Amino acid sequence: MKQCINCMTRLPRKEVTEVAWCALCAPCLRVVADQMKVLHDRPGGAPVQIRQCGWCGVARSCGTAARTRCLVCLDDRSVPDPAVQEIAHRLELDGTWRENSELIAATTVKVRLARYARPGWTVLATDVHGLPWTGFRWLTKSHGTWGRNDETGEVQQLKRARGEATLLYLVRYGKVLKFGRGSEDRVGAHVSQGAVPVLVLTAPGEQVAVARDRLKREHRGEMVSPRTPVDLFAVLPGGEDVTDRFSRS
Numbered sequence: 001m002k003q004c005i006n007c008m009t010r011l012p013r014k015e016v017t018e019v020a021w022c023a024l025c026a027p028c029l030r031v032v033a034d035q036m037k038v039l040h041d042r043p044g045g046a047p048v049q050i051r052q053c054g055w056c057g058v059a060r061s062c063g064t065a066a067r068t069r070c071l072v073c074l075d076d077r078s079v080p081d082p083a084v085q086e087i088a089h090r091l092e093l094d095g096t097w098r099e100n101s102e103l104i105a106a107t108t109v110k111v112r113l114a115r116y117a118r119p120g121w122t123v124l125a126t127d128v129h130g131l132p133w134t135g136f137r138w139l140t141k142s143h144g145t146w147g148r149n150d151e152t153g154e155v156q157q158l159k160r161a162r163g164e165a166t167l168l169y170l171v172r173y174g175k176v177l178k179f180g181r182g183s184e185d186r187v188g189a190h191v192s193q194g195a196v197p198v199l200v201l202t203a204p205g206e207q208v209a210v211a212r213d214r215l216k217r218e219h220r221g222e223m224v225s226p227r228t229p230v231d232l233f234a235v236l237p238g239g240e241d242v243t244d245r246f247s248r249s
């Protein structure tokens with residue numbers, strides 16, 4: 001027996017279809033049959049497509065032969081995943097379970113896209129194994145993160161940006177605070193994804209790494225409720241405030 005990840009119905013193996021790394025029953029498959037439109041087909045000859053959700057506009061990468069669905073949108077047949085509801089509870093989200101799940105998924109996607117930002121490239125789409133249903137970090141299968149060269153228009157798979165991480169930052173994505181370490185490009189990328197910089201400190205890279213790890217242990221993840229005090233100065237006392245560099249004028 002297999003279980004449909006969207007509605008949790010248990011079915012014989014031959015009655016489920018693999019969609020977005022998971023198994024869906026036929027009625028759940030029908031709900032999203034027309035959801036995704038192809039934006040880029042086999043960029044650079046890779047067996048990948050960039051497809052965009054017609055419901056919310058978020059794009060994802062996907063194997064050319066594979067069925068997929070949006071990383072963010074759930075539907076009327078979806079049932080709550082207890083692990084995601086636990087995250088929503090920790091983040092003190094006040095929406096319906098579906099609104100909370102979609103908000104967590106959308107923020108997870110933006111945070112992932114920001115990791116690949118680099119000058120001269122527009123990051124187009126990623127693929128987070130487990131979304132839109134679960135947020136388990138140990139799911140690692142992915143069709144990669146893809147971007148477009150601003151000058152040539154060429155679409156290619158991006159490597160994670162490895163700029164010097166001398167910044168410890170706290171940004172706000174709507175109802176969620178996110179902290180992390182990174183370069184100026186990383187913080188700039190969060191701002192272009194819609195985040196508001198709350199506090200950005202600069203210090204030598206090793207100190208920033210230690211400070212970020214302390215925060216991560218304290219808060220069990222990098223996303224926290226805006227009501228949770230995240231004290232960057234407490235973990236990085238020598239940090240210099242450079243928040244002004246990232247405030248949008």
Ligand SMILES: [Zn+2]
Nearest residue numbers: 004007025028
């Ligand atoms: Zn189903």
Ligand SMILES: [Zn+2]
Nearest residue numbers: 053056070073
């Ligand atoms: Zn969507």
